[in-house]
Amino acid sequence: MQRRSFIRIAGGGVVAAATLATASLTGCSADMPNAAIEAWQGPGADLAAAGDPRRWLLSYAILAPHSHNLQSWIVDLGTPGEITLSCDAKRLLPQTDPLSRQIMMSHGTFLEMLDLAARERGLRADITLFPEGAFGPDKIDARPVARIRLTPDAAVAKDPLFGQILRRRTARSVYDLNRPVPAVAWAAMADAVKPNTLRFGYAGLEQAPALAMQRNIAAEAWRIELTTPRTIMESFEVLRVGQAEVAQHRDGLTLLDPMVVTLNRLGLFDRSKAPAPDDYATTSQIRDFAAKLASTTGFLWMVTQTNDRVAQVNAGRAYARVQLAAMGQGLSMHPLSQALQEYPEQAKPYREIHSLVDATQPGQTVQMWARVGYASAVSPAPRRRLADFIRA
Ligand SMILES: Cc1cc2nc3c(=O)[nH]c(=O)nc-3n(C[C@H](O)[C@H](O)[C@H](O)COP(=O)(O)O)c2cc1C
Numbered sequence: 554m555q556r557r558s559f560i561r562i563a564g565g566g567v568v569a570a571a572t573l574a575t576a577s578l579t580g581c582s583a584d585m586p587n588a589a590i591e592a593w594q595g596p597g598a599d600l601a602a603a604g605d606p607r608r609w610l611l612s613y614a615i616l617a618p619h620s621h622n623l624q625s626w627i628v629d630l631g632t633p634g635e636i637t638l639s640c641d642a643k644r645l646l647p648q649t650d651p652l653s654r655q656i657m658m659s660h661g662t663f664l665e666m667l668d669l670a671a672r673e674r675g676l677r678a679d680i681t682l683f684p685e686g687a688f689g690p691d692k693i694d695a696r697p698v699a700r701i702r703l704t705p706d707a708a709v710a711k712d713p714l715f716g717q718i719l720r721r722r723t724a725r726s727v728y729d730l731n732r733p734v735p736a737v738a739w740a741a742m743a744d745a746v747k748p749n750t751l752r753f754g755y756a757g758l759e760q761a762p763a764l765a766m767q768r769n770i771a772a773e774a775w776r777i778e779l780t781t782p783r784t785i786m787e788s789f790e791v792l793r794v795g796q797a798e799v800a801q802h803r804d805g806l807t808l809l810d811p812m813v814v815t816l817n818r819l820g821l822f823d824r825s826k827a828p829a830p831d832d833y834a835t836t837s838q839i840r841d842f843a844a845k846l847a848s849t850t851g852f853l854w855m856v857t858q859t860n861d862r863v864a865q866v867n868a869g870r871a872y873a874r875v876q877l878a879a880m881g882q883g884l885s886m887h888p889l890s891q892a893l894q895e896y897p898e899q900a901k902p903y904r905e906i907h908s909l910v911d912a913t914q915p916g917q918t919v920q921m922w923a924r925v926g927y928a929s930a931v932s933p934a935p936r937r938r939l940a941d942f943i944r945a
Pocket of ligand 1: 616617619621655656658659721722724887888890933934
């Protein structure tokens with residue numbers, strides 16, 4: 554179906570948006586360059602044997618989920634026994650994430666992986682968020698996001714979620730509508746949130762009206778993102794099409810569909826301008842996304858009482874734990890950030906999802922909204938080399 558769509562639109566000359574919803578949706582592509590996903594083998598024996606455990610820990614931290622797979626993490630190892638985490642200001646999403654809220658969450662996911670790895674090594678990770686002061690609500694700056702002090706501590710408990718880190722994937726495929734998310738799996742996810750204080754909620758097949766409303770809001774938010782030129786262009790900028798681009802960048806949204814790769818090679822895949830709302834390229838993607846939503850048997854959400862930077866980072870930590878717990882239950886997960894984004898065109902879906910999950914008091918913020926279900930295995934997403942994240 555996907556392939557036929559591409560052939561039909563190739564003559565029309567516009568294929569760009571038709572590919573976007575499948576971006577990163579590489580299935581288990583044999584075309585994925587091995588080097589781009591080598592990080593998923595975990596740290597090698599050399600790092601395990603090294604006297605300084607920090608690179609071993611970081612090998613797990615860089616496997617954290619990050620919005621658009623931007624990997625905006627910079628670490629400083631200048632002080633022995635410490636890791637200082639900062640944000641790479643060149644790896645932001647000013648159009649779709651104008652307040653850098655998702656970027657901060659993506660630093661929380663990194664910290665959670667780091668903490669799980671530290672526990673595995675019998676280390677206590679004392680994490681001080683924003684040691685030189687937190688960023689304001691609109692902008693981030695060069696000050697560190699976190700300082701992590703590592704200390705051997707026999708009292709530190711290992712966490713079984715560590716065992717899911719190498720297996721974790723974001724799965725954007727159609728899910729199995731015949732397999733609802735069981736109560737025991739929801740309980741495992743809710744349990745994983747702790748010790749975070751955010752509110753975790755979910756709706757399964759038995760809440761049919763809520764499920765229908767969530768599908769509608771997500772679909773409309775997706776349509777808005779696809780048809781707002783500056784937001785779709787932001788995704789195009791981090792789209793990596795074909796083996797060469799994926800191997801070169803090892804970040805962003807991966808697209809390895811052979812037909813698109815061929816069109817790209819022939820110069821028929823135009824990423825320089827946004828397609829029109831009524832282009833087949835756009836409408837087919839709206840349809841595809843609706844099919845994914847229709848196959849979804851469960852949605853989850855995470856609500857914080859405030860929306861300061863600490864709350865955002867901690868929400869990222871909670872999301873990482875919930876996704877790992879879901880993996881442990883054999884489930885797949887796919888965040889639906891569009892309606893949570895703070896650009897003006899999304900104001901209506903933003904209001905609707907906040908209202909639906911009862912987060913309308915000042916400060917209350919839906920930090921994460923995701924679909925959950927059973928899906929076939931997908932390829933891991935690329936990661937840059939560990940050395941690329943280390944500044945000193
Ligand atoms: C805060 C945050 C928001 C995200 N929002 C979306 C989203 O709206 N749609 C999506 O497909 N993936 C979303 N993701 C998943 C990332 O795209 C994904 O983590 C990244 O591509 C790397 O893939 P991986 O999770 O399989 O390692 C989000 C991740 C984070 C941490």
